Amino acid sequence: MNQEVREMIFSSNENMLINILNFEEYVSAKYLSETLYVSTKTIYRMIKKINELSLKENQKTLIVSEPGKGYKLNTIFRNQDIYSIVEFTEENSLNELVLALLFKHPKKVKRSVMDTQFLSDSTIERRLKKAAEILKNYAIQLKVDREYLWLIGEEIDLRKAINSIFLEMNKLNSLNEIGVEIHTIDKHFIDQQISLIEEMLGEYINYPYDITIYTHIFMIIKRYREGEVQYLGTQDPLEKEEQQLMEANPQIKQVSEQIITNIENYLTIKMSSLESYFVFQNIYSINSQKRESSNVDKKLAEEMTKRFILDYFSISDVSLLPSSRSLYEDLHQHILPMLSRLRAGIRVENNLLDDLMLEYRATFLKVKRIAEAINQELMFDTKMNDAEIGYLTLYFEKYKIDRQENKNVLLVCSTGVGTSELLKVRVQQNFPNLNIVATMSQRQMKKNQGFIYENIDLIFSTLRVPLTIEEIPVLNISPLLTDKDIQNINYTLNELDTT
Structure with missing residues (x-):
């Protein structure tokens, strides 16, 4: 049978029902319901579903019945494996196709890429449909004509898709490499x-x-x-x-x-x-928030998390980093169980490492320098290796992507409410990805320094007086937001995304 079209995946109860039945003797619905602790109506529904799936895939019902006797398995299936083996390599070939399209964007890919897999036309169409469904989860469209395949989507969504599919492929590869053959x-x-x-x-x-x-x-x-x-x-x-x-x-x-x-x-x-x-x-052993760790590990994890953030961004206080809480929690939840692993001499694998070092080389090397300095101070025989550093790198990249997705903006205007509201509308019309957190006067700004440092990425000011906010870019713009202002904002946003 063609594994690509298999749909016979059952719930635990449905699987138990199949295991209870045999090929020789009938089993009553009453016995099945008592054994599985469900009603007889539920038994009828389960058998109906199992047989519908079996008919769709095998053109035969898996379970046969006889009034007054009950149910048994169809002898046609006596020497057949009704459950397919999950082919991890097959699932990954689809992910590889999707990744090839993502890496080629915005260029088109010739449809002949599918010919190398020796697939029938109908199989190719099914695989393209599955690829489109995968990409749809990231708001990316797969376009197809007689000669080419190509994608339509935002850069931020493309990067998210690449990261996510890398992780999924890594999971499947890990199971495949340890020789897991699973129904x-x-x-x-x-x-x-x-x-x-x-x-x-x-x-x-x-x-x-x-x-x-x-x-x-x-x-x-x-x-x-x-x-x-x-x-x-x-x-x-x-x-x-x-x-x-x-x-x-x-x-x-x-x-x-x-x-x-x-x-x-x-x-x-x-x-x-x-x-x-x-x-x-x-x-x-996982990075669970429900895990109760020792006070020593908690304190050390807090210090290491702060050290990574402070050294990476060259800042003196974590609170100076906009929206630092998400990055802090991600790093902390990895570092806390990592300390238990290092103490016990346990090393984790990272099959993503080669791809990760290629894709995020600058970030990886920067995180590695910090980790090596911390390693010299740790009193464990086992130190942070490249695999652990790779995972920490992903958290920094995740933070960057989150920051690119929605910048927080503060508008600094004079006391004219009407003018500030007009500017707010104009900014939102031209830059829908910007989140205008608040509108303040210059005096209000001075009283809310802590809030600004923690929550603001960019400041737009209509005042022609110099504003100095450490670490946060300030742009002088017109209350009417001219074309020149829009160009300056676009330039600044691009600069922020590359830093």
């Missing part, structure tokens, strides 16, 4: 568990932590299916410190226990109580 239903189940962790902790799990948890859950499933769990009988029970750590992190403890319960239900098997702690360890 679609298992992938669907594990994806659900990752989503559950994110939901229960109230935060997104970034790479490479998602890979760590993903592969751990996969290996649990694989070991228990193959009966390779004898080693658990030789494991010592949890030590007092391990128990105390779990009690000090009740949310992570709760989600770990829930994940194990879900796997037990998924496999219909009872698992060792130690498994909850092993899952707990993996979740605890």
Whole structure:
């Protein structure tokens, strides 16, 4: 069967229903409902959905029924694998096509790029449709004619798409490199568990932590299916410190226990109580805000975060950096668990490193110089390596992109309210990406220095008196915003984007 058109991906309950059924004997709806703890109506709906998907893909129903007897599996599928193996390399070939288009923008790419993959015309059309759907998520349009492919979109959206697809490819490559061969239903189940962790902790799990948890859950499933769990009988029970750590992190403890319960239900098997702690360890090691760290690590993480920001931007106080809070939190949430890794001698992988050093070379080298200086002061045998520095580089690049997306502007005018409102409207009409935070007089400005340093990127002043605000550009413009003013603003914005 062609894996590209497979759509047979079921929920955990649907998969359990299929596992309960067999090819020989009928199973009643009542038994199914009692086993799965759902109503018989739900059983009917689940079977209807499974058969609709099976008919669409295989032209045969997977489950057959007989009045008064119940349900069993169709013997046609006895020697068939009803679930496709997820081809990570195949998924990445689509990402590679999208990246090729992104890197060539604004140039057009010949359609012949698709011919090298030896695909049929119908397959090419499907892949182009999928590529268009991926790009649509970033507000980018894929245009196609008989000879060429090209993109229409804003530079900021193109950069976001490149970063995001790099991360997705890295995740797929990581799974492929460790030899994971996973069925679609298992992938669907594990994806659900990752989503559950994110939901229960109230935060997104970034790479490479998602890979760590993903592969751990996969290996649990694989070991228990193959009966390779004898080693658990030789494991010592949890030590007092391990128990105390779990009690000090009740949310992570709760989600770990829930994940194990879900796997037990998924496999219909009872698992060792130690498994909850092993899952707990993996979740605890990620950059989770719910993670309770030692006071020493918290203090050190704060100092290192400030050091990176101050040295990178050559400023004396973090509050001088516009919208510094987002960058501070991103760096801090990476550095805090990083300290635990360095202390334990654990190194993370970064398959993005080569691409990242090529794409953001200047930023990487700048961050690396700061990291090397900090390394000399750290009392750990394991130091920050290029992989860790690469992740820190991404946070600085993310901050730059966020800043490019929406600059905060302060208007400085005389007391004429009507004039300032007219100017505000004119600026918003000509520069919709600028966010006019406030309008102040010169006297008000002097009283609100702290607010300005923290929240303002650019100042437009209609006053012909010199204004000196350290680190923040000031442009003198007309209250009517002339064409010359618009040119000056565009020039200044371009300069800011390149710094």
